[in-house]
Amino acid sequence: MTPVRILALLALVVALGIGPAMAQPVTSAKSGVVAYLEGKVFLENEQLEFSTVHFPQIKEGNTLRTEDGRAEVLLTPGVVLRLGEKSSLKMITNRLIDTRLELVSGSAVVEADAVEKDTAVTIVCKSGTVGLDKMGIYRFDAEPGRLRVFKGLADVKLGAETVEATLVPGGKSISLDSDTATAEKFDIEDTDALDRWSSHRGMVLAMANPSSAKTAASRPTFNVGLGPGYGMGPGYGMGMGMGMGCDTWVWNPWYGVYTYVPCNGSFYSPYGYRYWSPYTVGRVYTPGGGGGGLGRGGIGGAPTNTGFGTVPYASPAASSIGTSGVVNASPSVSSASSSSMGSTSSSSAASSSAGHGSSGGGHGH
Numbered sequence: 390m391t392p393v394r395i396l397a398l399l400a401l402v403v404a405l406g407i408g409p410a411m412a413q414p415v416t417s418a419k420s421g422v423v424a425y426l427e428g429k430v431f432l433e434n435e436q437l438e439f440s441t442v443h444f445p446q447i448k449e450g451n452t453l454r455t456e457d458g459r460a461e462v463l464l465t466p467g468v469v470l471r472l473g474e475k476s477s478l479k480m481i482t483n484r485l486i487d488t489r490l491e492l493v494s495g496s497a498v499v500e501a502d503a504v505e506k507d508t509a510v511t512i513v514c515k516s517g518t519v520g521l522d523k524m525g526i527y528r529f530d531a532e533p534g535r536l537r538v539f540k541g542l543a544d545v546k547l548g549a550e551t552v553e554a555t556l557v558p559g560g561k562s563i564s565l566d567s568d569t570a571t572a573e574k575f576d577i578e579d580t581d582a583l584d585r586w587s588s589h590r591g592m593v594l595a596m597a598n599p600s601s602a603k604t605a606a607s608r609p610t611f612n613v614g615l616g617p618g619y620g621m622g623p624g625y626g627m628g629m630g631m632g633m634g635c636d637t638w639v640w641n642p643w644y645g646v647y648t649y650v651p652c653n654g655s656f657y658s659p660y661g662y663r664y665w666s667p668y669t670v671g672r673v674y675t676p677g678g679g680g681g682g683l684g685r686g687g688i689g690g691a692p693t694n695t696g697f698g699t700v701p702y703a704s705p706a707a708s709s710i711g712t713s714g715v716v717n718a719s720p721s722v723s724s725a726s727s728s729s730m731g732s733t734s735s736s737s738a739a740s741s742s743a744g745h746g747s748s749g750g751g752h753g754h
Contacts, residue, residue, distance in 0.1 A: 420464040420488040420510075421447035421480050424638075424647045425590070428458025428474070441645050447480045452493070454478075459583070461590060464488050466637050467503025467649045468510050468521070471590060472496075473583040476531075481513065489513065492529050498587040499527040501541060502649055502658045505636060517565030520544035525559060526659045528584065534565030539577050539584075540659045588660050595662030597644035599670055605635060605650055606667035635667055 423430070423437060423445045430437045431454050432445050447453050453460060454477035462470045462478075465485050472478060476495020482488065491513040499512065501524045512519045512527075515534030521527060525541015536543060540559040546552055548568030557563050561572040635652035655665045 418485065419446065419483040420485060421451075421483040421490075422463045422638075422647075423447065423453065423460055424463050424469075425461035426458060427460075429456040430454070430458040430460045431456075441642075447483065449480055449483055452477055452479045454493075455495070459586060463638050463647060464499075464510050465508035466505060467524075467651070468499065468501045468508075469594070471498045471500070471583070471587045473498075487511075492531050494531050496528070496530045496583055498583060499529070500587060500591050500659060501525050501527070502656075502664060503636075503651060515565040516547050516568055517563075518546045519565075520554075524659060526587075529565075535562055536565055537562040537575055591658060591660040592662055593644065594646055594648045595658055595660075595664060597641040597646050597648040598650065598664045600643060601639045601641045601648050602635075602650050602665045602667050602670040605639060606671060 423432065426437055426439050432447065433451055437445055437460075447462065453462065453472065455472055455474055457474060459474060460472045462472065464470055465488055468488075470478075470490075473496040476497060477493045478497065479491045479493055481490055485508050487509050489511045497512075499510070499521060501510070501521050504510070504521060504524055510521045512521070512529055514529050514531055514536070517534065517536065519527070519529075519536055520543065521541065522544050523542040525543075526539040527541060527543060528537040528539065529535075530537075536545065536557065538557050538559050538561055542559070543557040545555045545557050545563055545565075547555070547565070547570060552568075555563065555570075555572060557572045560574060560577060562575040563572045564570040635650045637650060638647045639650045640646075641648050649664060651664055651666045653666050653668060655663055655669045657663055
């Protein structure tokens with residue numbers, strides 16, 4: 390290859406942003422990517438280590454389990470499952486159009502920021518088969534079997550698949566231990582470490598959205614296997630909407646996380662943080678200046694009252710989990726205990742966005 394052609398190729402790589410973007414190798418058209426973990430987490434018999442260059446895929450029939458650890462698993466675009474300590478799940482089917490998994494033991498929280506009409510997520514737990522029909526926050530426990538819907542609407546079948554479904558709305562819970570049960574009201578303020586960790590992780594993913602959505606509108610990349618699109622790094626998901634890498638999970642190298650990028654408009658997540666599409670983010674967000682307008686009070690914002698408190702989970706001294714590793718790109722960095730989620734959001738945004746937005750000057754939409 391001649392020097393001129395080499396220079397031309399390098400220029401193209403720089404222009405497209407392929408170099409740094411494709412350093413993150415995850416590209417999947419299936420559910421079940423382990424996008425983040427802390428502590429001891431195992432896929433089958435292999436202990437996993439958190440890395441920003443390798444993201445394990447839970448294949449059909451595989452089991453993901455935790456000891457003193459937690460894991461964040463990407464399901465369909467906009468739906469993420471967070472597995473608690475001493476818990477396990479089995480992947481039944483990992484197709485985006487029909488994602489089914491079983492919570493075998495322990496606890497898990499599902500944050501559904503978007504439920505696309507062409508996708509489906511079903512959680513099996515004890516005698517229950519639960520379809521997640523609306524955006525919301527869903528808590529599953531295996532011992533005893535129970536579903537708590539903090540926000541959203543769940544379609545619950547107990548026992549045989551042929552029985553009539555029970556719709557469980559936000560603020561209601563239902564036993565999954567038997568073939569018959571009725572939904573009952575529960576206290577949404579009654580939360581634990583897993584609930585608070587999920588809320589904190591939800592904040593981190595939303596913080597990464599504005600810069601990803603902004604870049605998705607201006608930088609061409611490639612969603613391998615899904616056709617060309619736009620996005621910051623490899624897309625993970627449907628890649629729908631006028632060929633753009635949106636309605637999908639998008640890698641954000643500045644925050645070291647996968648975030649959801651919708652194709653149209655903007656909306657608040659069930660935790661109260663704002664997500665922007667490539668079409669809307671340009672009006673309120675400019676990398677390197679101003680605020681991101683992420684939450685109701687700026688980046689980080691003030692989450693809506695979902696009963697999750699404001700303090701991110703800090704593990705007991707005997708645990709090696711740490712808090713969440715929040716937005717640091719380095720896999721070896723784990724945050725120290727923080728006094729409040731609000732302070733964590735502002736400080737981590739300032740320290741980690743590398744000039745791509747700040748914690749102040751939010752638009753407060």
